[in-house]
Amino acid sequence: MNSHPDHAGETLTDRQQAVLDAVLALMVEQGGDVTMTAVARRASCSKESLYKWFGDRDGLLSATVRWQASKVRAGNYDRTRLDALALRDSLVRFAANWLGVISSPTSIALNRFAIAQAGARGSNLGAIMLANGRFAIGARLKPVLEAGREAGLIAFDDTETAFRTFLGLVGRDVQIRLLLGDTLVLAAAEIERDAARATDQFFTLYGTEKPGPGRDKINA
Known part of the structure; x- marks a missing residue:
């Protein structure tokens, strides 16, 4: 059998998924830009962890978009x-x-x-x-x-x-x-x-x- 399930987003840990959900929540609330500091505060993690997991801010935004798109x-x-x-x-x-x-x-x-x-x-x-x-x-x-x-x-x-x-x-x-x-x-x-x-x-x-x-x- 050659099944084709969608695996997008499965490489993220639960903790990383929570961070990306925090980014999305901040965007809904603020209607605009979010900072690494604001994300770290909302997700109760350090900025060092954000940089380690996602690289720079663009990396965090890329991961957030991929996470949202993976729901399709x-x-x-x-x-x-x-x-x-x-x-x-x-x-x-x-x-x-x-x-x-x-x-x-x-x-x-x-x-x-x-x-x-x-x-x-x-x-x-x-x-x-x-x-x-x-x-x-x-x-x-x-x-x-x-x-x-x-x-x-x-x-x-x-x-x-x-x-x-x-x-x-x-x-x-x-x-x-x-x-x-x-x-x-x-x-x-x-x-x-x-x-x-x-x-x-x-x-x-x-x-x-x-x-x-x-x-x-x-x-x-």
Whole structure:
């Protein structure tokens, strides 16, 4: 069996994860920059430990973005026995995870801060967010899409285009509305419905057969 679980973030210790959660909490509360001193105080650890674990401040921010992005996971699947229902479930799980993460106060605060810093001279946060957020998430989902193509379940010429289409169907205008202060509240049930709807729309565009009861295998 060739399973593909998502292991992002598993190399962090519980103590280090707590530190990164402290960074996110400070960003939500302060709505902006955080210092190593403030993080050490909130996480009840020394600055020496922060430098040892994460290097400099950019290293801490990179780890924080990776930690937040690691919460976006596709479901496990067996590449050698992938069928339409398993592929759909994996994509729905990814979509629901992603919607839940981007609509959380922590992600909103992190993205707002990154946008504010994007034009600042000497700031690397924008590049950090892209590398460890959007691009890392793409690297996590693209193998799922390619496995679906190899199994004959979906058809597309360019993986990046298919990934961006899927992300657009899932995200719609949710993230930009939240970043601009819209009081949009996504309950868990609504997230699940939106994730399923977006995945079904993706299958309509790229699927070789719509997944459904009694149609587990394509061309069976």
